Amino acid sequence: MTAEAAAVLDGARVVPVLTVRQLAAAGPLAEALAAGGARCAEVTFRTPDAEQVLKTMAAHGGLAVGAGTVLTPEQAERAVAAGARFVVSPGFDAEVVDKCRELGVPVVPGIATATELMRALRAGLTTVKLFPAEAVGGLRALRALAAPFPQMRFMPTGGIGPEQLAGYLAEPAVLAVGGSWLATPAHLDAGAYAEIRRLTAEAVEAGAR
Template sequence: MATDVLGAHRIVPVVVLDDVTRADDLGAALVAGGLPVAEVTFRTPDAAAVLGRLAERADLVVGAGTVLTAEQVDRAHGAGARFVVSPGLSADVVRRCRELGLPVIPGVCTATEIMQALSLGLDTVKFFPAEAYGGLGTIKALFAAFPQVRFMPTGGITAASAPVYLAHPAVVAVGGSWMVAPDLLAAGQWDEVAARCAAAVRSTTPDLQGASA
């Protein structure tokens, strides 16, 4: 299961990076910030190379995002991805991931799509785009009908809203880009990336929240 791969990391940085030479610094910043996980989106020509570079680190869990086709699943797997995330539900993508033993989290936003995911043997889905489709209120409504399903909302999640989502039992993780914003990566502001990761971890860790109250 994808949630087993993610482990205790309930926030998944969604990375859009088109410069493989910055991958080492990015990986170091994620680890330094205590958030050693990344979803590298297949939106740029060098995405597979970036993923592969990050996947070389033994202390980082790296997956592929925005995976649309079975061919991209193969590229992600070849680059070392440990999980796959898709913006929508493609039976071809799910089946290819299953063949390769890759955990997959497909995107859904309706009850019909959740039923399709269940029919494919999945019980964890990406709710996308989360904020545009009603946010936590919609997740609560869907969870009432599908209590066996867990959600990873992505799309419009912020540093402020992430803890609210994660407080609900239906939500296993959230995907977000505020800690790896493109402007930070382009400017090489790795200390800021690490600081935002550390702040995200603190804000979503119950013990730390209580200690700081």
């Protein structure tokens, strides 16, 4: 994530990562996240209505909405056309990075190894997503990768829950933490927007400490 993306996040330390299967949930979800104090959100491109969900949530006005699970340059174009303010990928793809630069939006590629991290640095990036964070070693892996690359900032995502949040946020190399526990498909299926608001408020408070 470049300095521009840090500005998009506006100091947010927790980024809700959302898989929204029904378009009807987009508006109430945006309201619940904003009411909980979220400043941004990442809508994953894993569902048929992802573009419309992103567009609806971006129109809310209270959130900087980005697109996640972007795998191709074409998806990046569609995401930005739908209103994405930033783009997140699960891995490093030079063509996706180049397309995002062409489109003028910050991009956060995923990395899990030092080799991938060096490729990101060579591409001129200064922030990456450690993914899947817990599966590749969690805080120990993040610290090991951060040590030889002090110029890099991380957005760890994957398997992180409220129990691990404070530990990640305490790391100087961590810009923000991506979390899917804040609004799961089960929450959305049940219409549990009050619970989403509560979980979001707790995470935002943890990020402010």
